[in-house]
Amino acid sequence: MRIGPLDVFPPVLLAPMAAVTDLPFRTLCEEHGVGLTITEFLSAHALVHGAQKTLDKMTPSLDGRRFGVQIFGREEDAMCRAAEMAVSIGASLVDINMGCPAKRVIAGACGSALMKEPELAQRLVRAVRTAVPDGVPVTVKHRAGWDDQHLNAPEFALALVEAGAAMITVHGRTRAQGFTGAASRAIIRRVRETLPRHIPVVGNGDVLTVEDDTRMREETGCDAVMIGRGAMGNPWLFRSIAARLAGHPDPGPPTVTDRLAILRRHLELMKVHSPPKRVIHEIRKACAWYTKGLPGCAQFRERTQHITEIEPILALADDFFTLRLVARAA
Numbered sequence: 001m002r003i004g005p006l007d008v009f010p011p012v013l014l015a016p017m018a019a020v021t022d023l024p025f026r027t028l029c030e031e032h033g034v035g036l037t038i039t040e041f042l043s044a045h046a047l048v049h050g051a052q053k054t055l056d057k058m059t060p061s062l063d064g065r066r067f068g069v070q071i072f073g074r075e076e077d078a079m080c081r082a083a084e085m086a087v088s089i090g091a092s093l094v095d096i097n098m099g100c101p102a103k104r105v106i107a108g109a110c111g112s113a114l115m116k117e118p119e120l121a122q123r124l125v126r127a128v129r130t131a132v133p134d135g136v137p138v139t140v141k142h143r144a145g146w147d148d149q150h151l152n153a154p155e156f157a158l159a160l161v162e163a164g165a166a167m168i169t170v171h172g173r174t175r176a177q178g179f180t181g182a183a184s185r186a187i188i189r190r191v192r193e194t195l196p197r198h199i200p201v202v203g204n205g206d207v208l209t210v211e212d213d214t215r216m217r218e219e220t221g222c223d224a225v226m227i228g229r230g231a232m233g234n235p236w237l238f239r240s241i242a243a244r245l246a247g248h249p250d251p252g253p254p255t256v257t258d259r260l261a262i263l264r265r266h267l268e269l270m271k272v273h274s275p276p277k278r279v280i281h282e283i284r285k286a287c288a289w290y291t292k293g294l295p296g297c298a299q300f301r302e303r304t305q306h307i308t309e310i311e312p313i314l315a316l317a318d319d320f321f322t323l324r325l326v327a328r329a330a
């Protein structure tokens, strides 16, 4: 897939997810074959006013890998300055959030509320496009529409492309749906049919397996797939999709050894890159993710809740996996 001057392979993206797609998790997904990661949405207003917590979330990918920064807001000035900040830390693309359904975001008339103001949405894209260098694509992620009576994704996307958007991601749910019900692949197909061929359309929503990924591509004609919840605790999904797209056999689900290795890698990354105050919480979350479905995982998860230091949790995790490995070998 080509986004303006950027080649992205494999054409599978990690969805921006607040409090999930931090640098450690993005790194794991990159190491497992995802084509591109994007930070969680960051308030343009908070960035330009120097809010440290928000600034800390605007992190470049490791080892010089390409990444996108997602921003949200409705003030042209702040959006332009935030986009410039993203470029100054090396972002390869700037994505504008026009899909968030959260009440606090809608209250500020940002996120998916912008789907009700296509002219303002166009002005924002045009302004940000002008603010960043030509080589940095400006992209937008939005929903199917506000509700079932306002499924305006195709004409909304076209308006954004006319304003300079180089890629459109469509989450096939309406704002009214939030995260419930099914994501519509039909609306993503309509967006693909509406936009000029050289503008990539990314299909998003409910892709949890390699088969879902194939179905999304076949039924919508999308140029790439973006995966959110299906990747949580399962970065191996990218390994499988990347293999299938390259015409190689699917390496299949992770072994117990794979799970232990990834937990160790995730912990190593968190120790270095997660804010100290959140490290324990994040480590407990990772322990729950990678032990899910294994015998005794509920008790293990429960025990991690009572440990407040990093090293004892690591020792407990090592014991948990060693026991399972021995049991499998016996």
Ligand SMILES: Cc1cc2nc3c(=O)[nH]c(=O)nc-3n(C[C@H](O)[C@H](O)[C@H](O)COP(=O)(O)O)c2cc1C
Pocket: 015, 016, 017, 018, 019, 020, 039, 040, 041, 070, 097, 099, 100, 141, 171, 204, 205, 206, 207, 226, 227, 228, 229, 230
């Ligand atoms: C915990 C969580 C946080 C999210 N945060 C963002 C965000 O920061 N920006 C965004 O565009 N979408 C956000 N989303 C929406 C996802 O990017 C994605 O569009 C949605 O989850 C549907 O895809 P999926 O079915 O693959 O999860 C979030 C979703 C979840 C579950």
